[in-house]
């Protein structure tokens with residue numbers, strides 16, 4: 001194992017290649033399966049939810065739909081989707097972290113939401129028993145070994161004209177600061193190289209072009 005604690009940016013750039021790739025398996029979700037990570041997800045959701053809600057709304061997630069939430073964590077996306085589909089719709093929430101699913105169940109119960117079902121499974125090989133109207137997810141593709149395969153698999157889970165809606169990072173379009181400063185540019189270079197090595201900086205979908 002190399003020393004990954006380089007003291008300056010040049011050294012850090014040289015040593016990013018010694019980090020393991022960040023894709024997860026059930027035993028080693030890179031962000032950890034612990035209460036700290038679950039609290040982080042709730043804090044993160046407080047910032048991201050308005051954007052996710054707008055994305056789902058504009059994509060057409062609506063009343064009465066049956067929705068799958070892949071990599072649901074403690075359930076912020078599931079709860080958001082459950083509100084959009086309403087009592088005549090349903091959400092099936094999938095994650096391999098059982099403690100996160102238990103937190104989701106408690107949060108849903110506290111809010112009187114009864115249309116969320118939890119499934120403990122690996123999203124890379126799990127298949128629903130019946131087709132759904134929409135598959136959604138947030139920050140899950142980046143954690144999978146083959147994001148494109150997960151996306152393709154959505155096609156088998158969906159009714160014709162179903163929706164696959166994912167809120168994900170695309171580090172290949174992270175913009176430089178303006179005005180440019182040498183320190184920020186160097187930090188971004190480390191960031192770019194690290195993510196290109198450690199995961200798929202554009203969630204592994206090279207065929208997609210950035211949308212203006």
Ligand SMILES: C[S@@+](CC[C@H](N)C(=O)[O-])C[C@H]1O[C@@H](n2cnc3c(N)ncnc32)[C@H](O)[C@@H]1O
Nearest residue numbers: 024071072073095096097121122123138139143
């Ligand atoms: C970054 S969190 C996002 C949680 C949630 N979507 C949100 O936005 O708050 C990723 C979640 O996906 C789960 N996860 C990662 N890889 C998975 C896999 N292959 N199968 C099932 N769950 C997975 C993790 O346990 C974690 O709860």
